[in-house]
Amino acid sequence: MQGPAFAAYLAASVLISGLGAVGAALALTPSFGGPELSRGARIYTEECAGCHGASLQGRIAGPPGQRIPPLGVTGHAWQHSDAELFRLVARGSNPGAGSAMPAFDDRLAQAEIEAVLIYVKSHWPARFRYQQAALHPGGDGALVALLRDPDATLPGDCLPAVATTR
DSSP, rough: HEEEEEEEEHHHHHHHHHHHHHHHHTTTOOOHHHHHHHHHOOOOOHHHHHHHHHOOOOOOOOTOOEEEOSSSSSSSSOOOOOOHHHHHHHHHHOGGGGOOOOOTTTTOHHHHHHHHHHHHTTSHHHHHHHHHHHSSSSSSSSHHHHHOOTTOOOOSSSSSOOOOOO
């Protein structure tokens, strides 16, 4: 097999094998709806909104120079992996780093912290969620997130164009 037909076969094989490899991971990737989102919204309102704001907007607070970062689209939380975000919520941050994020591991269970992160991530545009998902070990996170998002479409340049001439 040579030429355009082989290119089409190869592209389809790569796509199908990639989808098969992430199939098992789909069950592990939270969707952005349902009970976890509602639970995360409730916990965020009770535990986080007082500092980070009801709309995840963040604020300037406390001593000069101390800033509570936004968690929504104007922030950079999406540039951190889930493991980093979880660790920050659970253990807090170093006050010497210009922030005084308290630790929540004594007040929130692991599943509650994860629900809050689902809620926060639900406010990010799809492109932020895809880029953030790509930070996870395993490398298939962005594809998994793309496949789980019902509003997503594959970009036109995702697969190489296949010539129709013989």
